[in-house]
Amino acid sequence: MSTLLDSSRLPEVIAATILSCLCLTVSAASGQTDPLLSWSDGPAKHAIVSFVREATDRSSANYVAPQDRIVAFDQDGTLWVEHPLYTQGVFALDRVHELAPTHPEWREQQPFAAVLASDRPAMARFSEADWANIVDVTHAGMSSDAFQEIVRDWLEKASDPRFHRPFTELVYQPMLEVMRFFRANGFKTYIVTGGGEEFVRVYAERAYGVPTEQVVGSSILTQYEYRDGRPVLMREPKVFFIDDHGGKPVGINLFVGKRPCAAFGNSTGDQQMLEWTQAGKGARLMMLVLHDDPEREYAYGPAGGLPDTKVGVFSDALMAEARRNGWTIISMKKDWKRIFGFEK
Amino acid sequence: MSTLLDSSRLPEVIAATILSCLCLTVSAASGQTDPLLSWSDGPAKHAIVSFVREATDRSSANYVAPQDRIVAFDQDGTLWVEHPLYTQGVFALDRVHELAPTHPEWREQQPFAAVLASDRPAMARFSEADWANIVDVTHAGMSSDAFQEIVRDWLEKASDPRFHRPFTELVYQPMLEVMRFFRANGFKTYIVTGGGEEFVRVYAERAYGVPTEQVVGSSILTQYEYRDGRPVLMREPKVFFIDDHGGKPVGINLFVGKRPCAAFGNSTGDQQMLEWTQAGKGARLMMLVLHDDPEREYAYGPAGGLPDTKVGVFSDALMAEARRNGWTIISMKKDWKRIFGFEK
Numbered sequence: 055m056s057t058l059l060d061s062s063r064l065p066e067v068i069a070a071t072i073l074s075c076l077c078l079t080v081s082a083a084s085g086q087t088d089p090l091l092s093w094s095d096g097p098a099k100h101a102i103v104s105f106v107r108e109a110t111d112r113s114s115a116n117y118v119a120p121q122d123r124i125v126a127f128d129q130d131g132t133l134w135v136e137h138p139l140y141t142q143g144v145f146a147l148d149r150v151h152e153l154a155p156t157h158p159e160w161r162e163q164q165p166f167a168a169v170l171a172s173d174r175p176a177m178a179r180f181s182e183a184d185w186a187n188i189v190d191v192t193h194a195g196m197s198s199d200a201f202q203e204i205v206r207d208w209l210e211k212a213s214d215p216r217f218h219r220p221f222t223e224l225v226y227q228p229m230l231e232v233m234r235f236f237r238a239n240g241f242k243t244y245i246v247t248g249g250g251e252e253f254v255r256v257y258a259e260r261a262y263g264v265p266t267e268q269v270v271g272s273s274i275l276t277q278y279e280y281r282d283g284r285p286v287l288m289r290e291p292k293v294f295f296i297d298d299h300g301g302k303p304v305g306i307n308l309f310v311g312k313r314p315c316a317a318f319g320n321s322t323g324d325q326q327m328l329e330w331t332q333a334g335k336g337a338r339l340m341m342l343v344l345h346d347d348p349e350r351e352y353a354y355g356p357a358g359g360l361p362d363t364k365v366g367v368f369s370d371a372l373m374a375e376a377r378r379n380g381w382t383i384i385s386m387k388k389d390w391k392r393i394f395g396f397e398k
Numbered sequence: 399m400s401t402l403l404d405s406s407r408l409p410e411v412i413a414a415t416i417l418s419c420l421c422l423t424v425s426a427a428s429g430q431t432d433p434l435l436s437w438s439d440g441p442a443k444h445a446i447v448s449f450v451r452e453a454t455d456r457s458s459a460n461y462v463a464p465q466d467r468i469v470a471f472d473q474d475g476t477l478w479v480e481h482p483l484y485t486q487g488v489f490a491l492d493r494v495h496e497l498a499p500t501h502p503e504w505r506e507q508q509p510f511a512a513v514l515a516s517d518r519p520a521m522a523r524f525s526e527a528d529w530a531n532i533v534d535v536t537h538a539g540m541s542s543d544a545f546q547e548i549v550r551d552w553l554e555k556a557s558d559p560r561f562h563r564p565f566t567e568l569v570y571q572p573m574l575e576v577m578r579f580f581r582a583n584g585f586k587t588y589i590v591t592g593g594g595e596e597f598v599r600v601y602a603e604r605a606y607g608v609p610t611e612q613v614v615g616s617s618i619l620t621q622y623e624y625r626d627g628r629p630v631l632m633r634e635p636k637v638f639f640i641d642d643h644g645g646k647p648v649g650i651n652l653f654v655g656k657r658p659c660a661a662f663g664n665s666t667g668d669q670q671m672l673e674w675t676q677a678g679k680g681a682r683l684m685m686l687v688l689h690d691d692p693e694r695e696y697a698y699g700p701a702g703g704l705p706d707t708k709v710g711v712f713s714d715a716l717m718a719e720a721r722r723n724g725w726t727i728i729s730m731k732k733d734w735k736r737i738f739g740f741e742k
Contacts, residue, residue: 121603121609198651242611251652251655252655255655259465265465266654266655266656267586267611267653267654267655267656269655273652276648276651276652277644277648278643278644278645278647278648278670278674279644284677285647285670285673285674285677287647287648287651299622300621300622300623301622303622303629303631304620304621304622304631307542307620307631308595308617308620309611309653310610310611311595311596311599311610311611311613312610312611326622326629329629330622330629333628333629
C-alpha cells in the first residue's frame with residue numbers, strides 16, 4: 055500500500071482528480087492507514103491493490119484515464135447477504151401478507167395461497183411465472199414515488215431472521231472498504247444488479263455511498279401520466295429491462311456508455327459482465343465472491359450444500375470459466391477478517 | 399451576478415461542494431467575470447441567475463442539496479442547430495448514400511430511392527415508418543463500437559450546408575455558458591434527447607463537456623453476443639426506448655433516479671420534462687428556446703414560417719402552456735448577443 059500513498063506520486067494523482075487527491079492527502083496525513091483493513095493479506099487483497107496501483111499509474115501501459123475509471127458491483131451476494139432469500143424477495147413476500155386483507159381471493163389462488171400459508175416447500179418450487187405474479191401485485195400499480203416510500207417504510211421495520219439486524223446492516227464491510235478505496239482513487243462505483251433498480255436506489259446512498267444515478271438494475275415499464283392534474287410516473291405490471299446475464303453489459307452500456315475496468319460478482323448472472331470488463335483495454339480486475347463461510351455467513355455454490363435461491367448461481371461451470379480467464383476468487387472465509395460492520 | 403460571487407457567501411458554497419467552491423474562487427479572483435457573457439440582460443438571463451442563486455442559498459426555503467442539483471437539456475434546437483434537418487437525420491441520409499453501392503435494390507425501393515435521388519419534396523413527406531426503415535439500415539446491424547466509429551468518422555467530414563462548419567461547432571455559445579455556470583455551482587448537467595443516445599455520446603464530452611453517463615436518449619435494442627470468441631454488443635433493428643414526450647421524464651427517472659430542478663427544451667417533445675421538473679420541490683427553472691432569429695440562425699414555430707422538420711415542434715399550444723405555467727421563453731434574437739462560438 056505504501057507505494058500508492060507515496061508523496062512523490064501525489065502530483066500525478068492531483069492531476070487525475072481534485073477530489074481523489076484531497077482524499078489521499080487525508081489518508082496520508084493520518085498515517086497511511088490501510089484502506090482495506092478487513093481484508094487478510096492474500097491473493098484477493100493483492101489483486102485489488104495491484105489493480106488500483108496500475109490503473110492510476112500514468113507511467114503504466116495499462117493506465118486508465120480518470121473518466122474511464124468505472125467499477126461495477128453486483129449487489130445480492132456480492133455486496134450484501136442474499137441467503138436464505140434475497141432481500142427484495144423477502145420484501146415481496148412481506149408485501150403479499152400486508153396486502154392480503156384487501157385480496158381475500160388470494161387464500162385460494164396460487165402462488166399467493168402458498169405465501170400466505172408460509173408453505174416453504176411450495177415456495178421453494180415457485181416458477182419464474184409465480185414470482186412474476188408476485189412482483190406484479192407488489193411492485194406495480196403505484197407511482198414510483200409511492201413505491202419508494204413503501205420500500206423505505208419496510209426497510210425501517212424489517213430484519214433478517216438469522217442476524218436480527220435491518221437488511222441494510224448486512225452489507226459486507228470488506229466490500230464497503232473496496233468501494234471507498236476505489237472512489238478515493240478517482241473511480242466511479244456503480245451497482246449493477248439483477249434486482250429492481252427503484253428498490254435498490256432507496257438505500258444505495260445510505261448503505262453503499264452510491265448515488266441513485268450509479269445504480270443500474272432491472273426495471274418494469276413506467277408511464278408518464280396525470281393524476282389529479284399532477285404528473286406521476288406509474289409503475290406498470292410489465293417487465294421493461296432485465297439487468298442480468300447478458301443484460302448486465304447491455305445495461306452498463308445503456309446507462310454509462312463506458313466499459314468498466316473492474317467488476318465484482320458472485321454468480322452466473324455476473325459472468326457476462328466480467329467477460330465484457332475483461333475484453334477492454336488497460337488495467338482490468340475481475341473478481342467473484344465465494345460464499346464458503348457457514349459460521350459467519352453461509353456456504354453455497356461450489357463451497358456448500360445449501361440450496362440455491364436465485365436463477366444465477368455460482369455453478370461449477372462458472373468456477374471453470376473463472377479459472378480459465380484468470381478471474382480472482384474472493385474466499386469469504388480466508389480473505390475477509392470481518393464480514394459485517396457490526397462485528398467487533 | 400455580484401451577489402453570487404460575493405466573498406461573504408463563499409463559506410456556504412464551500413460547504414455545498416468542494417469543486418464548485420474551487421471554481422467560484424477562481425472566478426472571483428479573476429475579477430468577477432460574467433459567466434453568461436453571451437446573454438443580454440433581460441428576463442431570460444435574470445431567471446437563470448436568480449434560480450442558481452436561490453438553489454444554492456442555504457438560507458433559502460428553496461435551497462437544493464448538491465446531490466439533487468440535476469439539470470436536463472434537450473439537444474436538437476436547444477443546444478445546437480436542428481434546421482433544416484436535425485444532425486442525426488443528415489447522418490442517416492448520408493449513410494444511405496454511402497451504403498447504396500452494396501444495395502442496388504434501393505434504386506427502386508422507397509424510402510431509399512427518394513434519398514438517393516435527393517428528392518426533397520418526397521423526403522419532406524416521409525412517414526415515421528419511412529424514417530424507421532432508414533434508421534434500421536443505417537443504425538443497426540453492427541456493434542456499438544463499430545457504430546460509434548462510423549459516427550466519429552462522419553462527424554469529422556460532414557459540414558452544415560449553410561454555415562459550412564462541422565456540426566459540432568453549431569452549438570449555441572450561450573447554452574454552453576449556462577451549462578458551465580451550472581456545473582461551477584455544483585449542478586450535474588444532463589443531455590436528455592429524443593435523438594439516439596449512442597450517436598450523441600460520440601461527441602457530447604467534446605462539444606458540451608457532458609460525459610457519456612450524463613447522456614439520456616433514445617435507443618435501439620442491444621444484444622450481448624460473441625463474435626470470433628469475443629463479446630460484442632450488437633445493435634438490432636428494433637426500437638428499445640423513445641426518449642421523447644412522456645419518455646423524457648421516464649428516461650430521467652430510469653437513468654438518474656432524481657427529478658431535475660431545471661430543464662431546457664424547445665418543442666412539444668420537451669413539454670412533459672418541463673412539467674415533471676416544475677412539479678418538484680425547491681427552486682425550479684423551466685425554459686424554452688424560441689427560434690426567432692432568421693438572420694443569425696432560423697425562425698420557426700411561433701416565430702416563423704419555416705416548415706417543421708421534427709415530430710416535436712414549438713406549437714402554439716406549447717406557447718400557451720408555457721405562459722400558463724410561467725415558463726421562461728428564451729428569444730434567440732433578443733436574449734443572445736452571440737449564437738455560435740465561432741462568431742466574433
